[in-house]
Amino acid sequence: MPIRGLIVHGGAGRWEARRLERAKPVLIRAVERGIEAFNENGDVVSACEEAVKVLEDSALFNAGTGSTLNIFGEVEMDASIMRGWDLEAGAVAAVRRIKNPISLARKVMEETDHVMLVGEGAERFARALGFQEYDPITPERLEKYRKYMQKLKEEGIDALPVRWKRLGELMKKYPHYFHGTVGCVAVDDAGKIVSASSTGGVFLKLEGRVGDTPQIGSGIYATEFAGASATGIGEGIARVVLSKRICDAVERGISIGEAVRMGIDYLTERVGLDAGVIALDVEGNVAHHSNTGTMPVAYYSNGKMGVEQG
């Protein structure tokens, strides 16, 4: 068997039905590309990276091309990747002009002594390594941003900075802005686990805001027992260190399905913000759970392919 398990998600949120239908084949393609990449070079890190790249390159998701815009109408993306067998990890935060932040996160893991690079420093590092300048802003995102700014003006709210305590309210009012981060977790036939995630963050975030995605332990985590990758409002995910919580539960003997449910229930109870997570164990059993109603996922698990709405 080439790879035991690989699962990807397209973001937890309240998806419009049409967009959800368009997302599913892209998620399946991401799983297939991950498996192909593994077959090409037997490397589970490449499997995760390539699966995430398919999702970053699709404007349907809030990662890479088509990332959501911050309060000033700019893109600032975060991404991370982690190996379970030796706990090596790499992350980038608040990068703007990069096509595939997940590939840059991998370079941080494999070619530096650090775990995370941010902003201009991360971009300078990218250029030195040959990453081309790339504008990930799509006309669709720009249009939504302009419409929202117009609405703010018309309603007389010209104070641009959104206070974070109002994020929950804002999400209920404009749910379509808040979905779409992508993630992947994979395990090969030797039991090597890799977790990865990539995002444009949350709409109207303050400039410089960094969410859970590049925070190792919160947005992603991987051990010899399990791997997890989260999505949702990063402030909630970070406050409960969601991904590590799930991996630790599996290490204590809890099943992967139960571990994701317990993790999301704990987050919901303690911080009450939207969140979802995908995970798998060393045997290739996959699991996913969210408190948002929808989180499209596709997976391969011990010979079977699947796609679900979450």
Ligand code: ASP
């Ligand atoms: N977790 C991401 C963040 O807070 C957003 C998302 O998952 O949609 O940056």
